[in-house]
Amino acid sequence: MKLKKLFPILLLLISFSFYGQGEGMREKKEQIKAMKVAFLTTELKLTSSEAEKFWPVYNTFDDKQFELRHQKMKSFMRRMNDETLDKMTEKEASAFLNQMESTEEELFVLRKNFIATLKGIIPATKIIKLRKSEENFNRKLLQQYRDKGPRRD
Template identity: 30%
Template sequence: MRKYTILVILFFIVIGTSLAQRPGDRYDREKLEAARVAFITTRLDLKPEQAERFWPIFNVFNDAREKNLKEMSELGRVKDIEISESEAKARISKKFEIQRKMILDEEKFVRDLSSVLTYNQIIQLNGLSREFARHIYQRRKGESQK
């Protein structure tokens, strides 16, 4: 009897959590990443040998960029209602330090990419992340209206 009670409880927990999630909010991270790779590769018209050299450079830069953006976001969050002036000043200084680092990282990224891509392709790359995000948003919006 105890075994059946546990199974029934587990069944309701699984059903409850699956119903609590809206279907439109779920996404497969691997599929999303594959779509991003295909989108950028297509839009930049990368040849196979270019893509082979491009993606490792891009991934290293993008991972570092995301880490820096996350750190900057955390610096902007104030957990307590008030922080001291010295803490606020330190956070702002740290934010500027991260921004300077990000500029240096981007300059290195462009130098590294210039051996793989043309400068026109590098300029196109700048807007592709936003364009991809808009593309995904519009697809999801279209699916939710069906």
């Protein structure tokens, strides 16, 4: 699987675990969000004028993206256990696949609109750097998770 396709899946799984585990995880989510803000601010080198306009738009986008992934994808994940998949008819599988594609399309449109809005706030070079910086942050977060995870000897 391509690495670029792995990150949205990882974020989706991380978002599920944050949501499902109460206050402690909400604090972790906020810590990660603060780390992400610091990371992106450093990477993008936003002017104060750009930052003032950028962060409200970014935060709205990020929250909508999280909600969409959480609401839709959580129900998908519940239905994707082996037992359920083995009992699924072709018609049910086709409908399920259509729902998944629809959610992916919603995420695409959300990002497309977000980028269109950003074009009026920051230069195109910074929009491209934003995308790369988000991927770098996700990679860094994944690495930290791996480093702190249970050791297998």
